[in-house]
Amino acid sequence: MIRQAAEEAGAIAMGFFRRDPQVWYKEGDSPVSEADYAVDRFLKDALIGARPDYGWVSEETERPERDDTAGRFFVVDPIDGTRAYLRGEDTWCVSIAVVEAGRPVAGVLVAPALGDRFEATAGGEPTRNGAVCRVTQPGETATMSVAVPGSLRKKLGSEPAGAIRPEHPIPSLAYRLALVACGDLDATLIRSRANDWDIAAADLLIERAGGLLCDRGGNATLYRREGRRHGLLMAGSHDATRRLRRLVETIPD
Incomplete structure (x- = not known):
């Protein structure tokens, strides 16, 4: 479910990419574009529509008053790397996590301009475009x-x-x-x-x-x-x- 939502969100973002979307500035001179808002609206409708009992945390949505770790909730960045996105660079992504008891139990990152998709679940192997991911294990003195x-x-x-x-x-x-x-x-x-x-x-x-x-x-x-x-x-x-x-x-x- 979150994979499909992330891929569709990436397609929406690509529709604005390198097409001079309208931009506003938030606190700290942080840019937000009409693409961020369009992706955020789509993801909230798609994800909460599928899981109405889940909570919602997103960069582009007003914070809820409730501050706890109870139940499941989505944690979403509609476009992570907005500055790069607005410069026309490829290194940005859609990020979706499901959190339970304070820790993520499912996550998807889609970087559509690069053709990359990363997925993980609490009980499975993490993958990049279907291939299993592993961190490197540099020795104590290795560069x-x-x-x-x-x-x-x-x-x-x-x-x-x-x-x-x-x-x-x-x-x-x-x-x-x-x-x-x-x-x-x-x-x-x-x-x-x-x-x-x-x-x-x-x-x-x-x-x-x-x-x-x-x-x-x-x-x-x-x-x-x-x-x-x-x-x-x-x-x-x-x-x-x-x-x-x-x-x-x-x-x-």
Whole structure:
């Protein structure tokens, strides 16, 4: 059900892509386009229409007053990577997760401009276009490819020479995390203020691929119906995140 909804949502987004959609600006000078709103409306109608007893958390929908983890609810980003989308770049995606008891139990990411689809369930293998995903397992002294936002690069602590190879981050956080889940990147650092809808579906992908998306204390994220912003996060294999936790000890949230 969420796969079909994500694919149809991706098709709607492609209908506006590189066609100069109307744009508005939210708090923090964050852009939102008519494509974001069109995809959001479609997904809410399709998903809540199919599961009317589920709750709803979306970047483009007003937050509910209820703040708890009870029952199942959708966590949706209609277009993750809106800035890249508006620049005509391919690295954006539709992200849908189903959350139960604070953790994602199903997730789909569709990047239609790239022809990529990622899927995960709590009891199954995570896949990319049907092929099973696995995080990489770099050794304690192996060089790791780590996507690092520019604002964090200069703040990184000491690390043995050559042990970290910083990579430029992909604008869509959800897609970047999916690449960690599938081993295209060893790990990533995520600057403070990421939202639930940016990470929920990819969180499950990484977990089922044998990795971890966590805070600086190594704690996995709990998702709530109100949605929330997070401090500094990191993702990769369990060994990789342990190394990253040492690396960011001196960086404040």
